[in-house]
Amino acid sequence: MKMLMVGAGAIGGYFGARLLEKGEDVTFLVREGRKEKIERQGLSVNSRHGDLHLQPALLTKTMHAEPFEVIILTTKAYQLEQAIEDIRPFVGEETMILPLLNGIAHIDQLVAAFGEEAVIGGLCFIESTVDEDGEIVQTSPIHQLVYGERSGEQTKRIEKLKSHFDGTIADFVLSGNINQDMWHKYMFITAMSGITSLMESPLGPIRELPSGQTAIKTLLEELEAAMTAMEAPIKKGIASIQLDKMNSMDASMKSSMQRDMEKGQGIEADHLQGYLIEKAHEANVSVPVLETVYTKLKLYEANRNVAK
Numbered sequence: 001m002k003m004l005m006v007g008a009g010a011i012g013g014y015f016g017a018r019l020l021e022k023g024e025d026v027t028f029l030v031r032e033g034r035k036e037k038i039e040r041q042g043l044s045v046n047s048r049h050g051d052l053h054l055q056p057a058l059l060t061k062t063m064h065a066e067p068f069e070v071i072i073l074t075t076k077a078y079q080l081e082q083a084i085e086d087i088r089p090f091v092g093e094e095t096m097i098l099p100l101l102n103g104i105a106h107i108d109q110l111v112a113a114f115g116e117e118a119v120i121g122g123l124c125f126i127e128s129t130v131d132e133d134g135e136i137v138q139t140s141p142i143h144q145l146v147y148g149e150r151s152g153e154q155t156k157r158i159e160k161l162k163s164h165f166d167g168t169i170a171d172f173v174l175s176g177n178i179n180q181d182m183w184h185k186y187m188f189i190t191a192m193s194g195i196t197s198l199m200e201s202p203l204g205p206i207r208e209l210p211s212g213q214t215a216i217k218t219l220l221e222e223l224e225a226a227m228t229a230m231e232a233p234i235k236k237g238i239a240s241i242q243l244d245k246m247n248s249m250d251a252s253m254k255s256s257m258q259r260d261m262e263k264g265q266g267i268e269a270d271h272l273q274g275y276l277i278e279k280a281h282e283a284n285v286s287v288p289v290l291e292t293v294y295t296k297l298k299l300y301e302a303n304r305n306v307a308k
């Protein structure tokens, strides 16, 4: 099955390398800078699940290639508009588009560009980053990719995809309710990235403080209220399940947003927190902790723009 991984960054590089390790037919769509780097030094993954060093097939947007059967999108949300234009030549009638971005707003963007049928659902749980040498560093035990038809059906194409994902040294999970899974992950990451970025701390020290525990709980409750008002397909009481999850995670856990801020890079504030604030306002749901988080993120963005 011909797969195109769009982006060879923290998650694209990781899951793409794992699929290549298994022997799958994966090509990376990259931009010039990344292409030169990978051609020069290879694609290296340093992971607690085993290191990899590969020389993968690379494509840039101006090169010719036949359409791919599956295109896995792993850019940041603020890079998606350009990525949509760049992948158009590689999308055929039968192509499945599988986004792994955090958030939910990108689904409408992709459906508008490629149609309802082309877009399947996806998300991932992994703690991964690209270091200063361009190598991928994957740290925590979890390295899970969840995917499925947004209709919830077990179609032939999703079964085929499963047969190619199965057996990879990473946890590829076919979901029968990917819409709900994506909303739950959206809630989780909005809180997790929000609180760790606001406090500039890994999760452990925040949640050990009673006030930190209250802040996380209140934020999750605000998110559940906003999503409920939006009629998102979430489980009732999910905020408390996610609080338990955050309390059971490794104390050293950081969010990718926080790591990006530490590196002075762009962040997905509007795609994650901003989108939900807009929807909460439309539904008259009050979200003061979420707004506090968002203010911090917007100040970071403003200072970063001044420093550029």
Ligand SMILES: NC(=O)C1=CN([C@@H]2O[C@H](COP(=O)(O)OP(=O)(O)OC[C@H]3O[C@@H](n4cnc5c(N)ncnc54)[C@H](OP(=O)(O)O)[C@@H]3O)[C@@H](O)[C@H]2O)C=CC1
Binding pocket: 006, 007, 008, 009, 010, 011, 012, 029, 030, 031, 032, 033, 034, 074, 075, 076, 077, 079, 082, 083, 086, 100, 101, 102, 124, 125, 126, 127, 128, 129, 130, 256, 268
């Ligand atoms: N990192 C993590 O642990 C997790 C991240 N996520 C989510 O996954 C998504 C990706 O994050 P992450 O992997 O950290 O981001 P990275 O910045 O590490 O990787 C994004 C990659 O996409 C590439 N890219 C951007 N636009 C294009 C394009 N038009 N064509 C080809 N390549 C392109 C970038 O290339 P270039 O090198 O040229 O800039 C970069 O290598 C985000 O939505 C994030 O929230 C979800 C779970 C965990």
Ligand SMILES: CC(C)(CO)C(=O)C(=O)O
Binding pocket: 102, 124, 125, 126, 127, 128, 189, 192, 193, 254, 255, 256, 257
């Ligand atoms: C919280 C985590 C690491 C879980 O996958 C994540 O999604 C992120 O930081 O973007």
